[in-house]
Amino acid sequence: MPKMKTHSACKKRFKKTASGLVKRTRAYRRHHAWAKNAKRVRDLRGISYVNASQEKKIKSLMPY
DSSP, X not given: OOOOOOOHHHXXXXXXXXXXXXXXXXXXXXXXXXXXXXXXXXXXXXXXXXXXXXXXXXXXXXXX
């Protein structure tokens, strides 16, 4: 049986942690930083984790 391929868009956006969670970056950080106050940009800097309802789907796209 052939090896499964990793979804390219998924490997650029998500990382698996040692405990099995899926890390992601926050949205709304890229453009128009002048329109967002400093507290909001600072809070967007932190990492967050994928919701449990979507975690199974993302893990299937990244088998390795």
